[in-house]
Amino acid sequence: AQSVTQLGSHVSVSEGALVLLRCNYSSSVPPYLFWYVQYPNQGLQLLLKYTSAATLVKGINGFEAEFKKSETSFHLTKPSAHMSDAAEYFCAVSENRGSTLGRLYFGRGTQLTVWP
Amino acid sequence: DVKVTQSSRYLVKRTGEKVFLECVQDMDHENMFWYRQDPGLGLRLIYFSYDVKMKEKGDIPEGYSVSREKKERFSLILESASTNQTSMYLCASSFVAQRSTDTQYFGPGTRLTVL
Numbered sequence: 001a002q003s004v005t006q007l008g009s010h011v012s013v014s015e016g017a018l019v020l021l022r023c024n025y026s027s028s029v030p031p032y033l034f035w036y037v038q039y040p041n042q043g044l045q046l047l048l049k050y051t052s053a054a055t056l057v058k059g060i061n062g063f064e065a066e067f068k069k070s071e072t073s074f075h076l077t078k079p080s081a082h083m084s085d086a087a088e089y090f091c092a093v094s095e096n097r098g099s100t101l102g103r104l105y106f107g108r109g110t111q112l113t114v115w116p
Numbered sequence: 117d118v119k120v121t122q123s124s125r126y127l128v129k130r131t132g133e134k135v136f137l138e139c140v141q142d143m144d145h146e147n148m149f150w151y152r153q154d155p156g157l158g159l160r161l162i163y164f165s166y167d168v169k170m171k172e173k174g175d176i177p178e179g180y181s182v183s184r185e186k187k188e189r190f191s192l193i194l195e196s197a198s199t200n201q202t203s204m205y206l207c208a209s210s211f212v213a214q215r216s217t218d219t220q221y222f223g224p225g226t227r228l229t230v231l
Contacts, residue, residue: 009156032216043120043206043222044159051217090158096216102147102166103174104220108158 002027002093006107014115019063019078021110023091026072032094033074034104035065039087047089050074061085086114118143120223122207128229135194137226139207146212148190149220150174150182153204165190197230204228 007022025031032051036044048059055067061084065076074091088111092104123138139148149164151174161174163182171182179201183191190209194201205226210218 034219036222041224043224044208044220045222046219049217049219094216102210102212102216102218103149103161103164103172106151106159108156 002031002095002105004091004093004105004107006089006091006110008110009108010111010113012113012115013081015083016080019076019081019085019112021076021089021091021112023065023074023076023107024072025074025091025093027093029096032096033065033067034092034094035059035063035074035076036090036092036106037087038090038109044090047076081112081114083114083116086112088112118221120207120209120221122205122223122226124226125224126227126229128231129194129197130231131198133194133197133230135197135228135230137192137194137205137207137228139190139192139209139223140188141190141209141221142188143209143211143221144187145209145221146187147210147218147220148184149208149210150180150190150192151206151208152176153206153225159206162192197228199230202228202230 003026034049035047050067058064091107120141150162151159165184181193207223208220210220
């Protein structure tokens, strides 16, 4: 089975600072990777996804992530944090073989706090 | 615009009650999913369905069952609610059955408290 590890359950940055949220995956086949964001009292929404095209993926709200096969990583970054980025972020890997094709395995989440 | 709705935002039930959580999507999606979300544990898959009347167990199916009689509706059933089922429940859907690149679209969640 696939798995995802998010390093750091809480990350705090100042407004305007770089945001870096870490994600490492375990997969026996080339993975498809996703970042979702959850704002307070809402469901999850997709930020970006990697599906084996360009390794640098750009998403909504200025976020991007780079797929690095050698490091089995898919870290999420944003050059300059905004107060509105405060949310919980989830990395996920898709099952891409077998009878459960298409299901996602989620990491435990990283809560991002942005200080003024 | 994509829409996944869940029947209740907040629900309080008593131990031993049978509980129904309903999810409806209006996008003609084939896949539907039920997750529970607990602090520090992320999202864990309970059940999913890739077609009407079809279901697959996820990682934590014990104590739950599901029903999908129509393509747009996926119900999660707690046969006999217990306090350890107090949690946030999230429903999601995606377009094509068993396609691993599809985006999942989430409902707002139901926060269930079992007393």
